[in-house]
Amino acid sequence: MKEMNHTRELLQSENWLAFQASVGREIIRFSSDDFLANGIIHRLPLVGTYLYIPRGPITGNSQQSTGNKQQLRGNIQKLIEEAKEKNVKWIRIEPQNEEVLQGIKEAFDGGVLRAPHNMQPKEIFVMDITKDEEMLLAQMKSKTRYNIRLAEKRGVKVFETREEKYIAAFLDLITATSGRKGITSHSREYYKKFFTTLPGEMCQLFVAEYEGRIIAANIVIFYGDTVTYLHGGTADEHRDVMAPYLLQWEQIRVAKARGHYFYDFGGVKTASNQHKAMSKNQESKNKNDWNGITRFKVGFSPQTQSTMYPGAYDIVLDARAYFFYNFLRHPKNIIHSLFR
CATH class of the missing domain: 3.40.630.30 (Gcn5-related N-acetyltransferase (GNAT))
Structure with missing residues (x-):
């Protein structure tokens, strides 16, 4: 690390x-x-x-x-x-x-x-985005690159916004995602405060739309030399169009275009950092959840080492x-x- x-x-x-x-x-x-x-x-x-x-x-x-x-x-x-x-x-x-x-x-x-x-998170995944877009795509895992292209081909559209109707859609996605995964999310008012407190050049909502429906959305923070993927939600429908892959890629492209050097995907858990002190059932569920999250994020830059804090x-x-x-x-x- x-x-x-x-x-x-x-x-x-x-x-x-x-x-x-x-x-x-x-x-x-x-x-x-x-x-x-x-x-x-x-x-x-x-x-x-x-x-x-x-x-x-x-x-x-x-x-x-x-x-x-x-x-x-x-x-x-x-x-x-x-x-x-x-x-x-x-x-x-x-x-x-x-x-x-x-x-x-x-x-x-x-x-x-x-x-x-x-x-x-004790372990996070931060990607260097200073290379040109072709090189960034080339260094991805082939499945990640394929899923980005698939989402584009299927007609997924990504854009950034701070409009209230899209923030409301994001809040619904967060609620649905939390319920589906059995995790506790912040209140709706908490997420709204990002857009009423932080300026537009610092905080944006990125939205993935498919056939007129919002199926994924992320809060993204621009600060210093780093852009951070902070919160996200996805719909249970239309998973086959791979919207989260294109959503992350477009966020990276915007971060790069605005002169930032790093893209922070947030928490991951590599095999060497799995938590040990839990029941077998808890460990299995936790490991499966984190395996999927980690595999998704690392796929964008598999040669990058995760960053470990004490x-x-x-x-x-x-x-x-x-x-x-x-x-x-x-x-x-x-x-x-x-x-x-």
Whole structure:
């Protein structure tokens, strides 16, 4: 797995903070000395609050030199002081790489523990789109390339829009997709906020239409040198026309035409990163779901290595509250304590 080689993290941006505030979340802005740690306050019943720093902190310096280590220590202490003013019990971080994680562990004298679950995908698939279109097509898996051509031949049309009627169609697709796959989606209002909060040059809805019907649609974010496929929904009908393949390809083409360098497909799980700690039935379903998602995304650039993050870690400020939080996460603990 390679380290991140593209710049300007979306989830640490002012635009993302504005979006989070628009959906009713309390945000914290923190930056100091080449150190960025913008975050979101989460409140949990019985436990209290924790601060979540998505895809951060970001530090521009290597942590090898003594001076940089001291600077990181100072920034971490400032962040902790600000968090304590908000009565935060722990700070959930998602470091850029293992070097930054190790630097944070050395900078904080208390506990820095692996979080019980990841907030963002630990493994993502980011494609370099600086080559010309012919080369991008040539490097795809033959099945991916074939399905793009098939969708074109069958008459699937792709366009970008922010019109309300297409946003409504997207919301219906998201609801249908979530129900079909048995996953929990955000509220309809949450998705609408992307279009009322983020400017048009940053956020677009890409739509695939077939025979007058919207059969697939994606929210796509343009930020820095990277374009991100953020949310998507598909209809259960007309799967044979392969609309999602053409939809992604057109998104890549637009990203390239607008001068971006990378296209972020979001989360994947390669064979080396399958989750182990689950029942056999859960593992089988999870593996099958992720196998299909991963195969679809990787097909656009099979020679590209996925990007791996260390995952989520918690800087524990209140050990008692953190223990109680982990205790409450497991219903068996509660039942045992009530009936022992």
